[in-house]
Amino acid sequence: MSDYRLNTKCVQAGYTPSNGEPRQIPIIQSTTFKYDTSEDMGKLFDLEASGYFYTRLQNPTNDYVAAKIAALEGGTAGMLTSSGQAANFYSLFNICECGSHIVSSSSIYGGTFNLISVTMKKMGIDVTFVAPDASEEELNAAFRENTRAVFGETIANPALTVLDIETYAKAAHAHGVPLIIDNTFPTPVNCRPIEWGADIVTHSTTKYMDGHGAAVGGAIVDSGKFDWMAHADLFPGLTTPDDSYHGITYAEKFGKEGAFITKATAQIMRDLGSIQSPQNAFLLNLGLESLHVRMPRHVENGQAIAEFLESHDKVESVNYPGLKSNKYYDVAQKYLGGGGCGVVSFVLKGGRPAAESFMKRLKLAAIETHVADARTCCLNPATSTHRQMTEEQLNAAGIPAGMVRMSCGLEDKADLIDDLKQALEF
Numbered sequence: 001m002s003d004y005r006l007n008t009k010c011v012q013a014g015y016t017p018s019n020g021e022p023r024q025i026p027i028i029q030s031t032t033f034k035y036d037t038s039e040d041m042g043k044l045f046d047l048e049a050s051g052y053f054y055t056r057l058q059n060p061t062n063d064y065v066a067a068k069i070a071a072l073e074g075g076t077a078g079m080l081t082s083s084g085q086a087a088n089f090y091s092l093f094n095i096c097e098c099g100s101h102i103v104s105s106s107s108i109y110g111g112t113f114n115l116i117s118v119t120m121k122k123m124g125i126d127v128t129f130v131a132p133d134a135s136e137e138e139l140n141a142a143f144r145e146n147t148r149a150v151f152g153e154t155i156a157n158p159a160l161t162v163l164d165i166e167t168y169a170k171a172a173h174a175h176g177v178p179l180i181i182d183n184t185f186p187t188p189v190n191c192r193p194i195e196w197g198a199d200i201v202t203h204s205t206t207k208y209m210d211g212h213g214a215a216v217g218g219a220i221v222d223s224g225k226f227d228w229m230a231h232a233d234l235f236p237g238l239t240t241p242d243d244s245y246h247g248i249t250y251a252e253k254f255g256k257e258g259a260f261i262t263k264a265t266a267q268i269m270r271d272l273g274s275i276q277s278p279q280n281a282f283l284l285n286l287g288l289e290s291l292h293v294r295m296p297r298h299v300e301n302g303q304a305i306a307e308f309l310e311s312h313d314k315v316e317s318v319n320y321p322g323l324k325s326n327k328y329y330d331v332a333q334k335y336l337g338g339g340g341c342g343v344v345s346f347v348l349k350g351g352r353p354a355a356e357s358f359m360k361r362l363k364l365a366a367i368e369t370h371v372a373d374a375r376t377c378c379l380n381p382a383t384s385t386h387r388q389m390t391e392e393q394l395n396a397a398g399i400p401a402g403m404v405r406m407s408c409g410l411e412d413k414a415d416l417i418d419d420l421k422q423a424l425e426f
């Protein structure tokens, strides 16, 4: 599949049926798998042979879909998780432990911010947050001897800052650690972070990849490029024998291409168990089959709505990376070739009360704690997804209390603009 173009991979990568097999990915709704001899099964447990024995570790349906996502991102291996939260946690926890430190962009999804700054801190993993557009010097100053990973979002949810991936990758690699990029918003259709130097890519597949608001899920893809053995002292979990898995040294046995995902599966997923259900993986694949058709329409609608709002006199400011007035316009052109997604945020004149009246009047756009599906929806982050953040943290993340985040769906843009027009007559 690696020779085919992205559009073809969306439809066909990951699963190639042989003669007489189902055309559509089969849902293997089985917790367990049958073997003739204990010896056969023993080989699987020793990771001597590849195969399936228990769905908490691996399931064929999930593996087909993970392989498609890995192909789309240009990685060597992938895995599905039960949610985007699990994907980000696993990707970090696979290489961090008590006493480690993470350098992260300050402009990230609220759930991830909480995960890193509160929950992982309780596990003894420290973090230094830096601006998404930090200079090389600012980034370098954030590293410590115990730094094990750098984290950022291509397009941050909901601040819509665009990460300078190359600068982040350079700083990470100068310190011998990988760059992990959450690529949920642009999807591989609009950006492939591995091509810009990222080592690990994560997704909340709940968003555009599923695209229909049907199934919560996550994914992790490994570029296969990070040389763990070259920095063996920093990553003992990958470069020394795993006593909990028959003394296997992942980086030796599976190489750069397979070590990260094998460890995340055999150890982290085994112990923490955030597996995606095969049913959800099947639904996710239906979304992936049209991702390349849907994403351009999301971007087209996002751009049209951003431009309409920018010209409206009740609107104080509009934030969309595809607008020429946007601080990240040039970075967005470079990495995303445009606005990159269908999410637009804006601040109405009159602050929070104006935002509330406006949202109440909307007919097509529903109020939802969700983004990135076929139906247009909107939300006030300060009173919902980001309500655990202080006023100071909200401002640092670029989310003023009166902001409305609108996720432009796949409806006709003229109808969406008409809906906005009438709602703005509050």
Ligand SMILES: *Cc1c(COP(=O)(O)O)cnc(C)c1O
Pocket (backbone or CB within 6 Å): 083, 084, 085, 086, 088, 109, 111, 112, 153, 156, 157, 182, 184, 185, 203, 204, 205, 206, 207, 216, 217, 218
């Ligand atoms: C939604 C989201 C997450 C969390 O994903 P869930 O599937 O809701 O757990 C992580 N990162 C980004 C950028 C998101 O938008």
